[in-house]
Amino acid sequence: MLVEVDHMDLNQIADSGQCFRMKKLDDEGKRYKVYSLSREVEVCEVEKGIFDFSCSEEEYDRVWRDYFDIDTNYNYLDSLIPKDDVFLQASSNYGKGMRILKQNLWEASVSFVISQNNNIPRIKKIIESLCYENDGNFPYLDEIGSVLERVDIGLGYREKYLFDLADFFKEYNTEDLYEMSYVDQMNILMKVRGIGGKVANCICLYGLHTFDACPVDVWVERLVNEEYGGVTPDWMYSDYAGYYQQLCFYYKRHKSGVIK
DNA sequence: TCCCAGGCATCTG
């Protein structure tokens, strides 16, 4: 299934800390295996801007087109960046293939509860064990409890939060969240023990695709201090704050040499 | 050995 996609760099998406289950299949990073809940697909950039999805057209239209947010024009979002915002301009130039994936809400919620006070390589490792211990698939809501009770995958104090998260998903019709405003989504999510402001913002942005949600972690805090003199930049209040945050987060981390 | 990581809950003043 060949698709022409503008503004999509698989390496950038995979290394941007928004998802933890993209597996690089070659040295160059043109081929990835991408997992979402119990689905998987291989994506290969066969030539610049042309991607081969290892699935039927029907499955592409129903699942992966949405997952990769193909119908959002990221060039347009880039064009809205103020010319005088030097750092965001540089970030957007550096991350010219960034996209915000529309991940499964349950998977994103579990992943970002695990992410708290943790580092990205170890988050990936924990999620990998979680899937490994569940016959290779990301555990569904009704499966996660038995996995956690059977084996210790190094979650530490976060483990109890996952039980609370599962209870929340069982008791609350989380589909309703999609219809709500950003503020209402945050208020509901943050009632769950183990979900604070940062994790709630990640769930909003990566699980609900709420673009005005802007996760602020130590890296974003750092770049506000070092690149904006400690003054919160205007883009954080914009309708696309989450996307701009992703560009800055990616650029700042790569520039500081944390990646490779 | 200490410090840090896509933080949060809880306690203290």
Next chain:
DNA sequence: CAGATGCATGGG
């Protein structure tokens, strides 16, 4: 209300 502290774990 803001600010400090403990928390599990593993890598540098």
